[in-house]
Amino acid sequence: MENGKYIGKVSEKQQGSAHSGQGTGNRGNRPASGAGHEGKGFHRRILSEEEGKNIGGKGNVEVSAILRADVRADAKTQQDRLVEWAREKGCLYDENDHEALKSFWLKDENNLPEKIGGMEAEVYPCKNNQCVVKVTNYAVFSRKPLYFLNNRITYHNMVFPDSAYKLLGIMNYRDSRGNDIFRFVTEQPFIQGEKPTCEEIENELNILGFKKDKYAKNVYVKEYDDKYLRLSDAHTGNLIKDKTGKVFCIDSVFETANH
Secondary structure: OOOOHHHHHHHOOOOOOOOOOOOOOOOOOOOOOOOOOOOOOOOOOOOOHHHHHHHOOHHHHHHHHHHHOOOOOOHHHHHHHHHHHHHHHOOEEOHHHHHHHHHHOOOOOOOOOOOEEOOOEEEEEOOOOOEEEEEEOHHHOOOOHHHHHHHHHHHHHHHOHHHOOEEEEEEEEEOOOOOEEEEEEEEEEOOOOEOOOHHHHHHHHHHOOOEEOOOOOOOEEEEEOOEEEEEEOOOHHHEEEOOOOOEEEOOOEEEEEEO
């Protein structure tokens, strides 16, 4: 596809919304965001799984259905099906797109942005500071692509719709060292703020019905329908408190288990 074709589209989206990158909070000298959110705390109602999936965009709905049709398929087979879908939909990104993505979002006219993110994702602020694009290696926390779609997009959107992920496409290529690169490309609102305290995080999650796990650090559990929702990695680097005092989760790791 044309190099960086989707970049311009992304930079024009998400007017009036907000976000950050894993462990950073995007707390640099960027305009404060969060307009349109009243009051403090997370969205007060956990959405349905269908709602969470839909918030992730048409692509999220489509690929979830494709992979759920054969849940026993191995990770490589699922990747191949996602690449085929992305090629058909015109949202398959290659090495040239990756380089264009890196060079497009500039701190100023001459300097590339500092690397934002952790071992799992590269995070690129949109030019208008209204959203970020994440290029994510699903295999860091998920055994299969379907688990990433369920746990990192759909369940996140269910619980934290104010910082929802939208699936933009798939990145796939072989790099100069011969490594096969497969990444999910997602978009998320940009949020300006500071780290909340551990107490603030616990209080807000309690309001949503999550209880702190007594035996694991930064882990919270909630009964939901016929499942247990387990939220891990809920530390101060993965949440942001904006200037109004509202707390947003910008990076979550969910797992589910049946009763």
